[in-house]
Amino acid sequence: MTAEIDPRASSQSPEDFxxxxxxxxxxxxxxxxxxxxxxxxxxxxxxxxxxxxxxxxDPNSASSKDIYHPPQMVHFIDYDDDNGxxxxxxxxxxxxxxxxxxxxxxxTESPDEKIYLxxxxxxxxxxxxxxxxxxxxxxxxxxxxQRFFLIGADRLGRDMLSxxxxxxxxxxxxxxxxxxxxLLLGLILGGISGYWGxxxxxxxxRVVELVISLPTIPIWLGLSAALxxxxxxxxxxxxxxxxxxxxxxxxxxxxxxxRFLALRxxxxxxxxxxxxxxxRRVIFxxxxxxxxxxxxxxxxLAVPVMIIAETSxxxxxxxxxxxxxxxxxxxxxxxxxxxxxxxxxxxxxGAAVCIAVLALNFLGDGLRDAADPYAxxxx
Amino acid sequence: xxxxxxxxxxxxxxPLLFAVSLIAFALISAPPGDYITSFAATLSQxxxxxxxxxxxxxxxxxxxxxxxxxxxxxxxxxxxQGDFGISFEWQQPVGQLIWERMAxxxxxxxxxxxxxxxxxxxxxxxxxxxxxxxxxxIFTTIGFIGLATPNFLFALVLMYxxxxxxxxxxxxxxxQQYQDAPWSFAKLVDLAKHIWIPVVILGTSATAxxxxxxxxxxxxxxxxPYVTTARAKxxxxxxxxxKYPVRIAINPFVSTIGWAFPQLISGAVITAFVLSLxxxxxxxxxxxxxxxxxxxxxxxxxxxxxxxxxxLVSDILLAVIDPRIRxx
Numbered sequence: 001m002t003a004e005i006d007p008r009a010s011s012q013s014p015e016d017f018x019x020x021x022x023x024x025x026x027x028x029x030x031x032x033x034x035x036x037x038x039x040x041x042x043x044x045x046x047x048x049x050x051x052x053x054x055x056x057x058d059p060n061s062a063s064s065k066d067i068y069h070p071p072q073m074v075h076f077i078d079y080d081d082d083n084g085x086x087x088x089x090x091x092x093x094x095x096x097x098x099x100x101x102x103x104x105x106x107x108t109e110s111p112d113e114k115i116y117l118x119x120x121x122x123x124x125x126x127x128x129x130x131x132x133x134x135x136x137x138x139x140x141x142x143x144x145x146q147r148f149f150l151i152g153a154d155r156l157g158r159d160m161l162s163x164x165x166x167x168x169x170x171x172x173x174x175x176x177x178x179x180x181x182x183l184l185l186g187l188i189l190g191g192i193s194g195y196w197g198x199x200x201x202x203x204x205x206r207v208v209e210l211v212i213s214l215p216t217i218p219i220w221l222g223l224s225a226a227l228x229x230x231x232x233x234x235x236x237x238x239x240x241x242x243x244x245x246x247x248x249x250x251x252x253x254x255x256x257x258x259r260f261l262a263l264r265x266x267x268x269x270x271x272x273x274x275x276x277x278x279x280r281r282v283i284f285x286x287x288x289x290x291x292x293x294x295x296x297x298x299x300x301l302a303v304p305v306m307i308i309a310e311t312s313x314x315x316x317x318x319x320x321x322x323x324x325x326x327x328x329x330x331x332x333x334x335x336x337x338x339x340x341x342x343x344x345x346x347x348x349x350g351a352a353v354c355i356a357v358l359a360l361n362f363l364g365d366g367l368r369d370a371a372d373p374y375a376x377x378x379x
Numbered sequence: 380x381x382x383x384x385x386x387x388x389x390x391x392x393x394p395l396l397f398a399v400s401l402i403a404f405a406l407i408s409a410p411p412g413d414y415i416t417s418f419a420a421t422l423s424q425x426x427x428x429x430x431x432x433x434x435x436x437x438x439x440x441x442x443x444x445x446x447x448x449x450x451x452x453x454x455x456x457x458x459x460q461g462d463f464g465i466s467f468e469w470q471q472p473v474g475q476l477i478w479e480r481m482a483x484x485x486x487x488x489x490x491x492x493x494x495x496x497x498x499x500x501x502x503x504x505x506x507x508x509x510x511x512x513x514x515x516x517i518f519t520t521i522g523f524i525g526l527a528t529p530n531f532l533f534a535l536v537l538m539y540x541x542x543x544x545x546x547x548x549x550x551x552x553x554x555q556q557y558q559d560a561p562w563s564f565a566k567l568v569d570l571a572k573h574i575w576i577p578v579v580i581l582g583t584s585a586t587a588x589x590x591x592x593x594x595x596x597x598x599x600x601x602x603x604p605y606v607t608t609a610r611a612k613x614x615x616x617x618x619x620x621x622k623y624p625v626r627i628a629i630n631p632f633v634s635t636i637g638w639a640f641p642q643l644i645s646g647a648v649i650t651a652f653v654l655s656l657x658x659x660x661x662x663x664x665x666x667x668x669x670x671x672x673x674x675x676x677x678x679x680x681x682x683x684x685x686x687x688x689x690x691l692v693s694d695i696l697l698a699v700i701d702p703r704i705r706x707x
Contacts, residue, residue: 210398213690217645218663218682222406222675225667308529312649315531316664331532335653337550340539347539350532358527 024293027370034366040359044352048169052126055162056140056148059325061124065096066157068343069149070107074117089139090114091148116142152345154333163325164349170326172356174241174310175303182245183299186252193253194260195283201257208250216247220309224318233324240319244309248302255298259291293371301364304357311353327353384698392691399683400458404451407676416670454673458680464673468666473677476662481681483552484659487651488643488685490574491582495639496632499586503593504625507601522587530646534580534653550654552577577654581646585639593628600624633696640689644682 028034047054072091093113096105123140127133141148150161193204223243227236263269264287272286307327313319314328315335322329327349333339334346419434445453457464463473506515538550552573553566600606601624609619648660655661663678665671 210395213395213641213683213687214399214402215641215645215648215682215686217648218679219402219406221648221664221667222403222679225670225675226406304527312529312531316649316652318664318667331535334535337538337542340535341543344539344543347532347536350529350535353529353532354524354527357529358523361523361527 024367024370028366031366031369033362034370037359037362037366040355041363044168044172044356044359047165048172050128051165051169052128053134053136054138055159055165056123056137056150057159057162058124058126059158059163059166060323061158063147063153063157066147066149066153067105067155069094069096069153069157070343071152071345072149074150078114089117089119091117093146115146115148117148118142151348152343154343154346155339160330160345160348163330164327164352166325167327167330167349168352168356170237170320170324171307171310171328171353174237174244174326175306175360178241178245178248178306178310179299179302181242182249182302183252183295185245185249186256187295189249190253190256191260191283194257195264195279195287197261197264204253205257208253211247211250214247216309217312219247220244220313221316221318224313233320237320237324240310240313244306244313248306248309251302252295252298255294256291259294260287263287263290293367297364297368297371300360300367304360304364307353307357307360381698385695388691388694388698392687395687396684399687400455400680401451403676403680403683404454405447406679407672408447408450454676458677463677466666466671466674468669468671468674473674476674477659477677477681480657480659480662481678483657484644484647484651484682485685486570487574487577487581487647487656487658488640491578491585491643491647492639494578494582495585495589498582499589499593500629500632502586503590504597504620506590506594507597507628508620510598518590522590525583525587528584529649530580530584531649531653533583534577534650537576537580538654550656552656552658577647577650577656580650580654581643584646585642589632589639593632596628596630597624600628630697630700633693633700640693641686644685 072094074089074091076087076089078086078088078090091114092109092111093115094107095110096107098105117139118141119139120136121140121142122135123137125133125135147159149159151164152160154160154163189204189208193201220243223246224240227239231239269282269286272282277285310319310326311328311331314321314326315331317332320326320329330346330349331353334343334350339346454464461474463477465471466473466476469476502518506518509515552570554569554573601620603624606619606624609623610616614622647658648663650656651658651660652664659678659682663675663682666675666678
């Protein structure tokens, strides 16, 4: 048998024999904004995963002498009096003075007093993920009795940085868990709708239309107001996640249905059916693989919507509530103008929300472009 | 043909409205306990003696001891006749409390929609025609940031900037002297002076996504042969663009009323709360927290109806400007 070589197969560019996933990766890698997005998103999840280590303090440890303590800058090079220098991160201590008439506390730097910091020094003991007992923090004061505030303190003197870091865990995870739930709903209902069509499709589509035409926030508010007040934080967390995903599944269901409708009439699906495959095999073995990339892209665009929704609900006091810490719960503290002008650093969690959402949007956009086989190659 | 389509679409809105009312009522009767329970709790907290017979009488008077379906039926027949029930907290008919607030909510949503269009259309066209120019990059960046910022956060930052740097208070919709004044031309002018802040806050994210849609659609059209033909025939560039590709690319603008309207109403709830606007949102929130069920229910129902109607209007408009839809 003489091997006839197809001339098209002889070019050696890696794109010519790459799998679909590799092709997506090649396209994605060229998308610079999306790559930045990935890095930032991974960073956020890393922070969320190792919140206990990265946070300098326990987020709930209050300190009555540090109420609304302003942010301090870290100096890395320590100059001593005779012009020598050494590496030793420190912050300049701040002293509180209380105005006898207005009772307002003002903080002034006292340049002689330095609070030295250390990486992986021993601080307040904690349990990593609730199991592993540890006491080293990524960056904390050398002297465990001193405190420093990189982005300030709140009205009870709790460290905003630690609180924002712990909030990352809740806010970023609620996005993921909520989206997985709505993905499940969307996949099942969208799949049924698109695969069987006919009357079932009709019914499900009407439900989707109904849900889409509802204004989400009043519905979310109504649902969360219906939650019993005496639930434990963890039950409430899951309840809120379910509420968020109840409204958010429609978009995914529409994507899935559209793809199913398009793929149902493709030759390879017809062939599989004629070969006697049962619906389950046709769906999971033949249709699903060509859906996955689209689904991933829509999912990554749904996560930021979830995060904003959670933040908004908690901000109104109807989502998560203290002692749970999420970005929305933290922003609730910055609700009135007086507090804001006194302690603008309470906005820090808001900046976290914006950056996370922006990064997730870039990531999702890049994925969507990369996963689309018909996208025009601009390069 | 067009008429048949509009009729069909309107008939379909009826079951939709019914479903919406059912959802609204289910939502407000979902919380465990009712207003009487929380009323009793408040009474005993303030040291009053709680008389069980009086509570039962109250419950019976408001029909709170009836099964769900009966309560719903009583409620909805009242609503159809314009009677929304009684607000427990305010001890007033709900109808007296909501209409002015609803009117302000609708005004706010409509002004935002107009603002969104007025800003998004020229920017979208500019971004597509001058693709990858500095202006395009600037608008894209602003747009991305606008999309990523939750409305309430934007409102907070704006309030902070106004207070900290300009010493101005940007909350509310009216100046103090007009707050309780009857409607007059001067009050209207005062409203116009205040409304642009919530309009900008609410409109930013919708504008950002509209610009993106407009830009993408127009980019698809700009390289079509008919554009080249028109250009070859010597039509001036701007006239050509505005007359042909823009007309096709503008379709999604109309359909956005459909999704933008529910979103605007949604977003307005939180923004109104932050800026303490006298619109529907803050009162609804308060009613939900106090389990003032008929007041909360009326707001949820009306806000939902508003989005259903918005969707209807957008579908009809779309059919009017695009014949492909009504012949499908």
